[in-house]
Amino acid sequence: MVVHGARSRDRRQRRSEGAGDWTPRREHQWLIGQLPWISRQHRHVKQQLGAVRSEGRHADPRVTRMRQHGEAERQRQAQKLAQSRDVPTDVVDHDRETGLFGGARSPRRDMSARQARGCHDQRGMVRRWPEQLHSNDARDHEQRESDQATQYRPKGNASHREHGTIRRRPSRLFGQPRRAPRANVVQSKAGSHMAMRRYLEGMRYLGGMGLLATGVVLGATVLSLAPARAVPKRYSPYRKLNVFARVLTYIENNYVEHVDDAKLVYGAIKGMMGSLDPHSVFMPPKQYQQLKADTQGEFGGLGVEVEIREGWITVVSPLEGTPAAKAGLRSGDQIIAIEGKTTRGMTMDQAVRKMRGPRGTRIRIGVRRPGQKKPRALEIVRDVIKIVSVTSKSIAPGVGYVRIKSFQERTNVYLRQALEGLGKKGKLKGLVLDLRNNPGGLLDQAVRVADLFLDKGMIVRTIGKGGRVMDKEKAHSRGTFLGFPMVCLVNGGSASASEIVAGALQDHRRAVVLGTQTFGKGSVQTIIELDDGSGLKLTVARYYTPKGRSIQEHGIAPDIIVQPTAPKTLEPKKKGKRERDLEGHLRNRQGKRQPKQRKRLKDFQLQTALDYLRAAAIFRSSR
Incomplete structure (x- = not known):
C-alpha cells in the first residue's frame, strides 16, 4: 500500500513501533481473519473457470453478456481510479488480465482486498506483512535514511510531489530480500505477470498457514489452494476409507439384488481381521454371545x-x-x-x-x-x-491332584476351595497340578492361579505395540500355599494361560514341569464389545515369563520329558522264577505276610509325577 502525508507517516510510525508486540496469538487471529477472503477467492476462481468452460463449449449468451458487463464495469472503475490517483491502468487491472477475478467490483473493495492479503498495491508494490515488521524492524530503521534519499515523484499528482518520499515495500513475503528500486512507474505486461506470480506465492503460503490454523475445517478449500504435499504414511489407511465408502455406495446403488448393509459391513470387517493373526477375529452379535457363554461355563x-x-x-x-x-x-x-x-x-x-x-x-x-x-x-x-474348570482328588496319602480344564471366571476361587479341601484330609506332602489339554482362557485368572503358589517375584509381563510395557503382574505373599513340592503336567494341548502358569512356576523353581512341549501361544487378546452387540477379539500384546522368555511359537519345554504312554519294557513277557518258587527255599520268620504292592496308575505321566513327588519326600526326610 502507498502511504503519504503527515497522518500516514504517523500511522506508519505507530505501526512500526507496535511491531514488537506481535505475538503468535495475534498472528493466529490475523490468519483466521484471512480465511474468509481465501474462501471468497476460491469461489471466484471456480466461477471463472466454469464460465470459461461454458463459453468454450456452448457459448451461453447469458454468460457472455455477464462477462462483457463485468469487464466493461471493471474497465470503468480502473480508469476512474487511474485518473484520480494517476496510476497506470495496466497495474491496477493486472488481476483481470490473469483471469482470477471477474465481475464488477468497487475500487475500494479491490484495494482493501489487496491490502488484506498482502498483495500488490496500486503502484505494483507489495504490502508489508506484520511478521516483517517484527523481524526486520532494526533493518528498516537502518535503511530509513537511504529510503528518504530515494525520491519517487509520479507525474500529474501534486500531492505526491508535495509530500515527497515514498518508501518502497519489500517484494517478497516474510522477511525475504528487498527488490531494487524501479526505474519508472509504468509496468510492462511481463512485469504484471511477475507481480501476479508473487501474489500467487503469497496466497499459497497463506493457504498453508490457514491449514495449520484451522485444521480440517476448511481442509477442502485450503488444500485446493495450497501446493500438493506428501501425506504421512500413518494417514494413508484412513484415506483409503474413502475408497471403501465409494465401493459400498456402488454396491448399494448398482448391485443387481438387494443386499443387507450389515452383512456388507460385517463381511468387510471380517476380511480386514483375516489379514491379521489367527487369534484376532470379529464376532457378530450371536457369536459374541456364544463367547460370553463359553467364559461363563x-x-x-x-x-x-x-x-x-x-x-x-x-x-x-x-x-x-x-x-x-x-x-x-x-x-x-x-x-x-x-x-x-x-x-x-x-x-x-x-x-x-x-x-x-x-x-x-x-x-x-x-x-x-x-x-x-x-x-x-x-x-x-x-x-x-458344562465346563467345570477345577476338579481335585487325592491320589496317594498326603499327595493331592488338581486338574484345571480352562481358565474361566472364578477359577482361582474354585482352585483355592479345592486346595483347602485337600488340606482338610491331611497335611499336603505334594501336589500335582494338571494343565494338560487346557486351551487357556482369561489372563487375569491365570495370574491369580499362579499367585496362589508364589509369594514374591514377577508372574508375567505383557509388551504391546512398539515395545511398550503394558502390564507387569507380581505375586503377593498373602494367601499363598507353600511348604510342599509340586509337579506341573503339560502337553501339546496346554496353551496360552496354561503356559503362563507353567512358565511362572518353572522360572521361580516352584514346580517341576513334566510332560511334553506345550502349544506355544504367547499372545494376549482383548475383547472389545461394540455398540451393535458385536465383539472384537484383537491381539494387543505378547507375554513373557519372569525370566523374559517369549513363549510364542516355542512353548514351554518341560524339565522332564515324559511321553503319554509308557515305553516298551525291557522285562521278558513271561515272568521268571523268584526265590519263593524254588524248592527248599528258606521261609521268612516274620510270617507269610508279603509287602503290599502299590497300584500303578493308568495315566503314565501322572504316575511318573507321583513317583517324583515320592522321591522328593524321601530326599527331604533324609536331610
Missing part, C-alpha cells in the same frame, strides 16, 4: 478347542468328559470336513458355528491324524458342554 456342542493351522481346522485340545473326548479326538488332529464340506479355507467362526448345535443332534466330521495316511469319519452326538 456352558454351551452346546462337541467340547473341543480348535484353531486354524496351515489352512486346516486343527484340534488344540478336547475338553475332558465331552463328546469330542469320548470320540477319541486328540491334540493335533485335523478336522478336514464338517457335514461333507471341506474345512480348507474355512474361517474359525464358520467352523465353530457348524460344530455347535442343540443337544442330541448329530454331526459328521472327517478327521486326519498326523502319521496316518487315511482320514477317518466320525459321527458325534452334540451335548450340553
